[in-house]
Amino acid sequence: MSQATRKPVLAVGPFHPLQEEMEFFQLTVDGEIVTDIDVRISYNHRGIEKLSETLQFDQVPFLVSRICGICSASHPLAYVQAVEEIAGVTPPERALYVRTIINELERIHSHLLWVGLAGHFIGYDTVFMWAWKYREPVLDLLEEITGNRNNYGNVKVGGCREDIPDELKPKIVKELDVIEKKTEMLTKAVLDDPIIHARLKGVGVLTKEDGVKFAVTGPTARGSGIDIDVRHDDPYAAYADLDWSVISQPEGDVFAKAVVRLLETIEAARIARQAVQKLPKGPVAVEVKEIPPGEGCGHAEAPRGETFHYVRSDGGNRPVRHKVRAPSYVNVPSFKASCIGEHIADVTITLAAVDPCYSCTERIAVVDSHNKILHDYDELLRLSRAKTAQLKKEIGAPEMKLEDF
């Protein structure tokens, strides 16, 4: 899109909760300080674990891919790894590399999505538009490789369903180069921006101690100095063969978590590029005829943190039990530790720092003791953006412009 046709930014997040309606997140306050949080998660409960028991082992990846749209590569991967453990199967090397490439591409577009939303919550709408613009080529790449922008349907027990054609490799590397460069520029702009510092530093702190008690994972943990990453700790796919680093920051505030995600995006581009360049020849799957009785644990590092699947087989062709744990399940409750004591203007960005699913973030309200809404999502968003505007006035630095990138 040319510079001359820049459109005005539109406000996102139109959910206007109904009065006296139970929201996902209900915050109680003393004045303008949060004192407690209650969460209802039954809105999204679809009974996936029970449905799994009715499907055959190779049908389950299609189901679990749809647990969460932005972790749709990690869930099937963790699941098939659990089943491969039961069956004692090792996929061929090329399959491990293909799995790595797709999972890192997903990490990139998920983190960019997060950056955009975080920007929107604090009133940096240029960042929102920029981040979501740079997500698109990644989604295009994933569509070219797997046939879909999301829900790739690419893993199965024993390997991958589809290969990455060698002719596509130069294009993937070229896109990764662009993303790496652009994300480096954005990261530098964020690290240099005094308003973002003032807005996000010291906000929504999750201490390392609380992080351990709430068993958090992913950038939520690594932003609090908890140095865990499944790709490093219990390597899977091709991660043990590639040269990369775990990224963590000690401060535990929203700023630290933002830095972790930005640096991880750059690192993900580097990992994916290496994997493409080193992609070994050979088949992408081995045939697996049956799953013997047994139990297996599979985990993968999704963009939000550790995705964990436990599978039990009795030798039949369906799982007898399939436990799914998404990373948000442990990260979201930690919001209680990071949000209590915060001002309501900081609530949306503190919640966003945990990176729950997008729709959950919008179902947030401050309520009184009778569940009557005092401040709905629109109001909380307005307060957050107003705080940034106030800081801009006080500090006086100019806002980042799209042309800067």
Add this chain to the structure above:
Amino acid sequence: MNWKLWSLKKSIWVFHVNAGACNNCDIEIVNLLTPRFDVERFGIKLVGSPRHADALLVTGAGTRQASVRLREVYRQTAKPCVVFCMGACACGTGIFEGGYHIAGPVDKIIKEVDPNAIIAYVPGCPPKPEAMISGVVKALSAL
């Protein structure tokens, strides 16, 4: 065709409802606002309240808990309105068919409130933003 429906076609204000979706469709809806797809040029605008909406964009298979809210949102939406079932789950529960916590699909939930509701279906998992735009435009042309 009455003038109310005709004025509906000039520019359409939409309200998004997540009825238990995995977020894929929801994110593709947000993508509609970004420069690449930019639905404002069609006069399509996302609003913050169902009372101002001409159309509902509903995603998700319709879980039991969400169905209560969905019915209430429909009641509060100004009529006439069009309900767009975005995605396989909203069109027909998709891969969650038979789940114990599913009250949907969306058309079944809406018809409990209004058997004559105008409902349009945009299948896909998720439907691409182009498909969503195409679906909305097609439905409006048919009205």
Add this chain to the structure above:
Amino acid sequence: MKQEELDNRLSEIEGELLSVERTEDNRIFLPCESEKAYAVCKFLFEELQLRFVISTGVDAEHCFEVLHHFTNDESGCIVTVKAMIRDREAPELESIAPLIPGAEWIEREMHDILGINFKNHPNLRRLILSDDWPEGVYPLRKDVKV
């Protein structure tokens, strides 16, 4: 801690366990009677400082099982405590939530979908089933069909 040290230290609680099962080098299962589960989890979390991952409730037809999964991130080893709950009429287990706040939600979930009572849980209210879901129907039990 290194895997070797972990293996050695696990022998300290062998007396509380029914057995120690190793399906892989870094996958260990520790079945125990339900009354011992809390002490074993406390040992893993406080003494060995393993990270809590999640719990899995299972209707194993002749009994209920609650699997508490922990990991030793340094060696990538997943250690699962398998609490065997023999009483099918009134299944219950000591809650580990007072010890590990991260376990609060999953125990509420297992209470919803399997009907297991977690003693001394700080907040055992409905979590994932809808407000109008009938009492006494536990969807993940084997006798409830999809």
